[in-house]
Amino acid sequence: MKNIVAFLFLISIVVVVVFFVLVINEKNKNQAPTIYIKRNKSGGYNANTLPPFGIVVNEKEKDNTALLHHELIHWEQYQREGLARYYFNYLIESLLHGYDGNKYEIEARANETGYCKKNYTECVRTGKATTVYNPDFRSYFTKVI
Numbered sequence: 323m324k325n326i327v328a329f330l331f332l333i334s335i336v337v338v339v340v341f342f343v344l345v346i347n348e349k350n351k352n353q354a355p356t357i358y359i360k361r362n363k364s365g366g367y368n369a370n371t372l373p374p375f376g377i378v379v380n381e382k383e384k385d386n387t388a389l390l391h392h393e394l395i396h397w398e399q400y401q402r403e404g405l406a407r408y409y410f411n412y413l414i415e416s417l418l419h420g421y422d423g424n425k426y427e428i429e430a431r432a433n434e435t436g437y438c439k440k441n442y443t444e445c446v447r448t449g450k451a452t453t454v455y456n457p458d459f460r461s462y463f464t465k466v467i
């Protein structure tokens with residue numbers, strides 16, 4: 323009985339969270355994204371697009387228009403495909419081709435050279451990328467995997 327109550331409680335939490343995300347999605351799916359500036363963004367990332375909430379940018383990159391352009395392309399991908407399809411396809415692309423070979427990322431690297439479109443992690447770490455220089459780019463993630 324105790325386990326059933328705990329299970330129903332957990333399911334209730336999941337339903338409330340999914341409902342909350344879907345309401346935010348309905349509100350934001352046809353809008354320009356909200357930009358959130360975050361101090362000391364962790365994981366070696368400079369910015370992330372998190373549909374349906376918006377775009378999170380590291381404070382030190384807040385005036386970096388090339389980086390914002392990259393993230394805005396991700397926001398357009400979300401608007402083009404819808405919330406669930408975008409996350410599902412992005413995940414499948416990442417599993418099949420990794421971060422550097424993910425077609426959503428390659429599309430977002432519109433202003434990079436041909437080499438950096440396919441080798442973005444190296445280009446960001448070495449300063450060859452036009453969007454951003456960050457020697458610790460994706461360092462947390464590549465240490466975990």
Ligand SMILES: [Zn+2]
Pocket residue numbers: 392396426427430
């Ligand atoms: Zn990206």
